[in-house]
Amino acid sequence: MMLQEPPAAIAPAEDAQALYERGVALRRAGRNADALPLLRRAAELRPDDADVLLQYGLSLYGAGRLREAQRVLDRAQALAPDYADVTLARARVAAALNDRTRARALAGPLATGGNTEAAALLRTLDAPADVEAEWRVDAWASYSELSSGDRWDAQGLAVSRRVTSETTLTLSVERTRRFDRTDVYVEGAAAHDFGRWSGWVSLGGAPDADHRAEVSAAVGATTRGWTVGGGRLRPLIEARWSEYPTGPVRTVQPGLAWDGERASLEARGVFTRDELGQDRSGWLVRGGWQVTDRVRLEASYADAPESSGGVTLDVRATALGVRLKLTETTDLRLVGVHEDRGPSGDRREGLVALTRRF
Numbered sequence: 001m002m003l004q005e006p007p008a009a010i011a012p013a014e015d016a017q018a019l020y021e022r023g024v025a026l027r028r029a030g031r032n033a034d035a036l037p038l039l040r041r042a043a044e045l046r047p048d049d050a051d052v053l054l055q056y057g058l059s060l061y062g063a064g065r066l067r068e069a070q071r072v073l074d075r076a077q078a079l080a081p082d083y084a085d086v087t088l089a090r091a092r093v094a095a096a097l098n099d100r101t102r103a104r105a106l107a108g109p110l111a112t113g114g115n116t117e118a119a120a121l122l123r124t125l126d127a128p129a130d131v132e133a134e135w136r137v138d139a140w141a142s143y144s145e146l147s148s149g150d151r152w153d154a155q156g157l158a159v160s161r162r163v164t165s166e167t168t169l170t171l172s173v174e175r176t177r178r179f180d181r182t183d184v185y186v187e188g189a190a191a192h193d194f195g196r197w198s199g200w201v202s203l204g205g206a207p208d209a210d211h212r213a214e215v216s217a218a219v220g221a222t223t224r225g226w227t228v229g230g231g232r233l234r235p236l237i238e239a240r241w242s243e244y245p246t247g248p249v250r251t252v253q254p255g256l257a258w259d260g261e262r263a264s265l266e267a268r269g270v271f272t273r274d275e276l277g278q279d280r281s282g283w284l285v286r287g288g289w290q291v292t293d294r295v296r297l298e299a300s301y302a303d304a305p306e307s308s309g310g311v312t313l314d315v316r317a318t319a320l321g322v323r324l325k326l327t328e329t330t331d332l333r334l335v336g337v338h339e340d341r342g343p344s345g346d347r348r349e350g351l352v353a354l355t356r357r358f
Helices: 012-028 032-045 050-062 066-079 084-096 100-112 116-125
Strands: 134-146 151-162 167-178 181-193 197-205 215-223 226-228 231-244 247-259 263-273 279-290 295-308 311-325 330-340 346-357
Touching: 012 032, 012 050, 032 050, 050 066, 050 084, 066 084, 084 100, 084 116, 100 116, 231 263, 263 295, 279 311
Parallel strands: none
Antiparallel strands: 134 151, 134 346, 151 167, 167 181, 181 197, 197 215, 215 231, 226 231, 231 247, 247 263, 263 279, 279 295, 295 311, 311 330, 330 346
């Protein structure tokens, strides 16, 4: 159901109250994606209302947007220092960020005062550290058909662990088969949130490579950005160096990304120096739409150089996908891709991926 613009006769305070009440009802029903725009608008209209900020922060927390939830709840606490519900919400967010020290400091006084929810949170925090460790496992498989009649396939597995609230380590392995030749590519990566900006590095390679890189190193970074159109607009950049049997390939991708309450959009330029030392360029754009709390649609288009088998081609690729939230910890992703590879013909690919967090 679409919200209509309120009549001009409705006062801002009354409008904010209506948004607040409907947003709270949606949040309590588990519909955080629907609640967020209402509560965000209510918070804009009543920025000094601790109750509104609390509910907005809880909705951000329920949507997994922990850093934003932390900032909103900190504002609510500054307005109402003795508001126990805000303090407990801040403790929950700190625990979700794996900041156990801060979570204990917030929940401890509440538990001493008889708050049973805070006491339960403390018992969770006092469990062995490995119980609190956050892991993520991604498994995927893809199958491709080329217009030439050849078939490609790939299977991969990645394991990630958030070792602190700011740092995540990932190890992945992927087996690919193209033109009856098989490569196994292994890569390690580390990502860190520095506060105002975040970055990542990776290093990988395929021993005795046929079509994958023998060695590949990459680095990327993004910033918090700015509030634009109800979302966050942030710059980003990625650079990669890969050594193929035919020579090195270097690529830089600067871009912009916008993340809204329900939608996201990203655009990048692609600048490559290929294995022959020739400069190539292109671009890509991709976006997503959160249809419901459990269904997200994704799409992308690229007209950019791509290196495969030690040869760089100008490829036009279109992809459509859907991400399904099967449970609170399990996602299923389905993607279809069509590529126009110029003189090499077309390629059609289907991919299925499963993500499990625990």
